[in-house]
Amino acid sequence: MLRLQHIAKTGEKMSTPALQPLKHENKPATDSLAAAMQALKLMLGDRYSVSESVRLVHGKGEAWHAPQLPDCVCFPESTDEVSRIVKICAEHRIPVIPFGVGTSLEGHTIAPLGGVSIDLGRMNQVLQVHPADMDCRVQAGVTRKQLNQAIRDTGLFFPIDPGADATLGGMTATRASGTNAVRYGTMKDNVMSLTLVNAAGEIVQTGGRAKKSSAGYDLTRLMVGSEGTLGVITEIGLRLHGMPEAMMAAVATFPDLGSAVATVMDTIQVGLPIARIELVDRDTVQAINSYSKTDYPVRDTLFLEFHGSERYVEEQVELFVELAGSHGGSDLEWARHEEDRNNLWQARHDAYLAILAKYPGTQGFTTDVCVPISNLAEIIEFIKAVLVDSSLEGHILGHAGDGNFHIVFCIDPEISAQVDEVYRVNDLLIDKALEMEGTCTGEHGIGFGKLKYMRREHGDEAIAMMQAVKKGLDPDNIMNPGKTVTA
Amino acid sequence: MLRLQHIAKTGEKMSTPALQPLKHENKPATDSLAAAMQALKLMLGDRYSVSESVRLVHGKGEAWHAPQLPDCVCFPESTDEVSRIVKICAEHRIPVIPFGVGTSLEGHTIAPLGGVSIDLGRMNQVLQVHPADMDCRVQAGVTRKQLNQAIRDTGLFFPIDPGADATLGGMTATRASGTNAVRYGTMKDNVMSLTLVNAAGEIVQTGGRAKKSSAGYDLTRLMVGSEGTLGVITEIGLRLHGMPEAMMAAVATFPDLGSAVATVMDTIQVGLPIARIELVDRDTVQAINSYSKTDYPVRDTLFLEFHGSERYVEEQVELFVELAGSHGGSDLEWARHEEDRNNLWQARHDAYLAILAKYPGTQGFTTDVCVPISNLAEIIEFIKAVLVDSSLEGHILGHAGDGNFHIVFCIDPEISAQVDEVYRVNDLLIDKALEMEGTCTGEHGIGFGKLKYMRREHGDEAIAMMQAVKKGLDPDNIMNPGKTVTA
Numbered sequence: 001m002l003r004l005q006h007i008a009k010t011g012e013k014m015s016t017p018a019l020q021p022l023k024h025e026n027k028p029a030t031d032s033l034a035a036a037m038q039a040l041k042l043m044l045g046d047r048y049s050v051s052e053s054v055r056l057v058h059g060k061g062e063a064w065h066a067p068q069l070p071d072c073v074c075f076p077e078s079t080d081e082v083s084r085i086v087k088i089c090a091e092h093r094i095p096v097i098p099f100g101v102g103t104s105l106e107g108h109t110i111a112p113l114g115g116v117s118i119d120l121g122r123m124n125q126v127l128q129v130h131p132a133d134m135d136c137r138v139q140a141g142v143t144r145k146q147l148n149q150a151i152r153d154t155g156l157f158f159p160i161d162p163g164a165d166a167t168l169g170g171m172t173a174t175r176a177s178g179t180n181a182v183r184y185g186t187m188k189d190n191v192m193s194l195t196l197v198n199a200a201g202e203i204v205q206t207g208g209r210a211k212k213s214s215a216g217y218d219l220t221r222l223m224v225g226s227e228g229t230l231g232v233i234t235e236i237g238l239r240l241h242g243m244p245e246a247m248m249a250a251v252a253t254f255p256d257l258g259s260a261v262a263t264v265m266d267t268i269q270v271g272l273p274i275a276r277i278e279l280v281d282r283d284t285v286q287a288i289n290s291y292s293k294t295d296y297p298v299r300d301t302l303f304l305e306f307h308g309s310e311r312y313v314e315e316q317v318e319l320f321v322e323l324a325g326s327h328g329g330s331d332l333e334w335a336r337h338e339e340d341r342n343n344l345w346q347a348r349h350d351a352y353l354a355i356l357a358k359y360p361g362t363q364g365f366t367t368d369v370c371v372p373i374s375n376l377a378e379i380i381e382f383i384k385a386v387l388v389d390s391s392l393e394g395h396i397l398g399h400a401g402d403g404n405f406h407i408v409f410c411i412d413p414e415i416s417a418q419v420d421e422v423y424r425v426n427d428l429l430i431d432k433a434l435e436m437e438g439t440c441t442g443e444h445g446i447g448f449g450k451l452k453y454m455r456r457e458h459g460d461e462a463i464a465m466m467q468a469v470k471k472g473l474d475p476d477n478i479m480n481p482g483k484t485v486t487a
Numbered sequence: 488m489l490r491l492q493h494i495a496k497t498g499e500k501m502s503t504p505a506l507q508p509l510k511h512e513n514k515p516a517t518d519s520l521a522a523a524m525q526a527l528k529l530m531l532g533d534r535y536s537v538s539e540s541v542r543l544v545h546g547k548g549e550a551w552h553a554p555q556l557p558d559c560v561c562f563p564e565s566t567d568e569v570s571r572i573v574k575i576c577a578e579h580r581i582p583v584i585p586f587g588v589g590t591s592l593e594g595h596t597i598a599p600l601g602g603v604s605i606d607l608g609r610m611n612q613v614l615q616v617h618p619a620d621m622d623c624r625v626q627a628g629v630t631r632k633q634l635n636q637a638i639r640d641t642g643l644f645f646p647i648d649p650g651a652d653a654t655l656g657g658m659t660a661t662r663a664s665g666t667n668a669v670r671y672g673t674m675k676d677n678v679m680s681l682t683l684v685n686a687a688g689e690i691v692q693t694g695g696r697a698k699k700s701s702a703g704y705d706l707t708r709l710m711v712g713s714e715g716t717l718g719v720i721t722e723i724g725l726r727l728h729g730m731p732e733a734m735m736a737a738v739a740t741f742p743d744l745g746s747a748v749a750t751v752m753d754t755i756q757v758g759l760p761i762a763r764i765e766l767v768d769r770d771t772v773q774a775i776n777s778y779s780k781t782d783y784p785v786r787d788t789l790f791l792e793f794h795g796s797e798r799y800v801e802e803q804v805e806l807f808v809e810l811a812g813s814h815g816g817s818d819l820e821w822a823r824h825e826e827d828r829n830n831l832w833q834a835r836h837d838a839y840l841a842i843l844a845k846y847p848g849t850q851g852f853t854t855d856v857c858v859p860i861s862n863l864a865e866i867i868e869f870i871k872a873v874l875v876d877s878s879l880e881g882h883i884l885g886h887a888g889d890g891n892f893h894i895v896f897c898i899d900p901e902i903s904a905q906v907d908e909v910y911r912v913n914d915l916l917i918d919k920a921l922e923m924e925g926t927c928t929g930e931h932g933i934g935f936g937k938l939k940y941m942r943r944e945h946g947d948e949a950i951a952m953m954q955a956v957k958k959g960l961d962p963d964n965i966m967n968p969g970k971t972v973t974a
Contacts, residue, residue: 472959
């Protein structure tokens with residue numbers, strides 16, 4: 001607690017806009033808030049909390065943004081309860097902030113205007129599984145690992161894997177993706193339908209179970225990525241995929257980042273349907289070895305996975321080996337068995353923690369640009385040149401097959417020079433990505449942390465269009481205010 | 488002309504709501520209209536027309552809905568011109584109806600309130616092709632065949648194939664799909680970005696060229712399927728796909744529809760990545776043979792296509808033959824060479840015309856439900872039982888791999904008993920599909936013809952949400968009014 005209070009306090013002195021507390025002019029009047037809180041307490045009993053420690057957990061994400069606490073936290077157990085909570089908030093015009101397990105990296109769950117955090121963690125039932133149609137329906141608080149455990153015996157799996165064991169509600173709300181997206185798409189491609197509670201507290205069903213539909217506006221896709229600003233997602237219909245007959249994971253190392261990236265580009269361009277192709281630079285490999293007690297060669301590396309029938313995986317592997325070889329790839333290490341594959345991917349997923357462990361006492365700041373694949377080598381070279389002249393040390397890793405990569409910086413948010421520098425570098429990176437018709441965020445979302453890039457990326461007209469949608473669906477701006485799209 | 492006027496006249500007597508002319512209470516005042524038309528004429532010169540024959544072409548689609556003519560037709564050549572046209576219409580509150588090549592089946596292009604038809608046919612430039620990133624950018628008037636011709640030398644192709652050589656603008660606006668969707672998805676999955684002109688006449692860019700993004704609301708997906716009711720789409724960024732090394736088409740026949748459907752379900756459920764799997768019932772095969780001078784065995788049939796490497800196609804074919812065999816599939820006829828494949832698919836695509844040719848003087852009415860694949864056999868059995876007791880003869884064909892199929896009825900729209908019966912049967916079919924969590928339209932869209940099913944499919948709350956979006960983006964209801972979502 002002490003440490004966090006300290007950050008919040010020193011945060012006021014900082015020069016970077018995204019770190020300053022939002023102005024609280026729009027905060028609801030104290031008596032409205034008190035009335036709403038009274039009604040919620042009455043409704044939920046011990047599933048309502050104003051404890052500071054509970055509010056703190058809900059007023060921050062995994063990244064370094066200074067926590068901003070909600071006034072209370074509710075723990076509903078059904079869509080109907082969420083509806084009743086939002087109705088109370090709507091009546092009193094109190095902010096509503098949905099919360100999954102708090103793995104957000106862009107401050108989606110912080111409460112700049114206070115209000116009510118709705119923790120969906122108790123809504124964790126897998127409601128339906130339809131093996132023959134390869135789909136399922138879950139409550140928003142189910143995590144991706146929990147879902148995969150629940151459907152283990154069906155021969156199906158849910159592929160989207162952002163690393164963290166996030167809730168499917170949170171993944172839907174942020175349009176998450178991760179290592180498998182190169183083959184299986186993002187949440188945009190795998191959410192079929194939703195139950196949501198709108199800003200008036202009404203329960204809305206979107207989509208259905210047909211594989212396709214041309215019946216009106218795609219409300220499901222509008223909600224995917226809306227980050228709680230258009231409604232609270234309470235149930236999700238998801239597409240599942242057949243567990244491949246064979247899976248082969250591998251690690252391949254390269255003389256330099258450029259060769260690794262060239263291999264990624266070739267792999268995509270020949271249409272090899274690779275399931276995962278992850279770029280990890282040599283410094284990050286070193287951090288992984290140290291953190292995960294592995295002994296990968298300390299070189300620029302690709303972590304790979306191939307899915308298909310036995311014969312087809314073999315064919316893909318042959319083709320990949322040829323492509324990698326032509327760019328100096330070597331040290332190919334193969335993992336066929338589930339345990340070996342899991343170890344390999346756990347090491348890759350722990351890269352963020354491994355990097356943080358190198359710099360004790362710091363917090364992570366992660367960039368997230370995504371560009372057309374033909375620009376990937378150029379933008380990585382560009383940012384490496386920027387970093388040569390910077391005081392920052394960056395670790396590069398990411399979902400290279402989609403043109404999406406992260407640079408992880410470990411900084412002390414109390415040192416404003418470090419904060420300023422990290423923003424300067426990220427600004428340059430994002431400008432370059434936008435120049436290449438890319439995006440400031442491939443998968444982490446906008447939340448609070450990337451708000452200032454929205455207009456630069458989309459232009460005034462598209463922002464006005466988003467604002468009109470927001471205004472139409474949440475006229476009193478109570479749904480996760482201050483995030484994604486602001487007035 | 489005579490015939491069409493006659494239909495419009497007799498239409499007034501008919502009992503079915505969708506056939507009655509819309510009430511014209513909301514028609515713009517005559518002087519506003521005259522002022523707008525004067526301004527448009529001045530702006531466009533001979534690219535502006537009030538000729539009745541031109542207006543008639545633009546006031547109808549390919550289906551049987553009685554034509555309703557716009558007051559004039561504009562032929563812009565740039566997004567900027569579309570913007571200027573819409574600004575004039577916005578100023579005078581005149582309806583704006585976008586038009587591609589008029590292959591719509593649900594009356595999307597008719598003008599129930601009159602107004603200005605914007606024909607995008609002259610905006611037919613392929614603007615950019617990026618082979619390395621497998622994407623391109625086209626003007627809205629480019630047709631799918633034109634695009635595939637233009638990119639022939641790149642080794643890439645655009646897969647979405649609704650049969651008709653529709654414009655990519657129209658396909659985007661209706662969220663079209665077709666025979667390849669089972670493998671390559673629908674327009675929802677293949678549109679990356681858009682340029683559109685909004686209801687105020689402003690030019691808006693949505694999306695970018697990155698393979699994924701989590702930056703704010705997915706305006707691109709909101710526009711896909713919005714049928715001209717939220718803006719005029721003028722440019723489209725599209726994902727392309729690598730031309731497979733090998734393609735194999737085939738025809739397989741079955742003892743009955745149930746066996747063919749069971750084969751489709753097995754194929755999808757084992758995860759065979761089939762590129763096309765089209766169901767055609769025996770009566771339709773007979774019609775095709777007669778129309779296209781082919782000699783397919785007159786049995787319930789699947790038209791198939793496999794894509795991949797040589798070895799992988801071989802593996803898929805082996806697996807399929809095994810599955811089909813277990814359901815009595817036989818007479819497998821293979822087409823490997825491009826010309827043979829093209830002939831096979833041309834015959835399949837001409838099925839609609841072949842059926843119409845069987846009943847001279849009639850017009851086609853096509854159903855379009857889509858259900859979860861495990862329900863496909865049941866709903867086809869259900870509707871066949873309904874048809875046993877009906878005066879109608881229906882031909883069944885469709886994209887069975889997606890759970891989407893059509894029944895084509897050939898009717899004389901002047902005989903109200905036939906019209907009533909076709910609606911009665913479609914109502915039963917749609918109720919059944921919705922009971923199965925399916926949709927009233929897998930790919931043809933809502934337009935004007937399926938408006939009455941929207942509330943039944945989505946419920947009051949989702950319709951209210953669509954209305955709020957429509958109101959927010961088109962407050963004066965000038966964009967294709969009376970379609971998709973009405974107030």
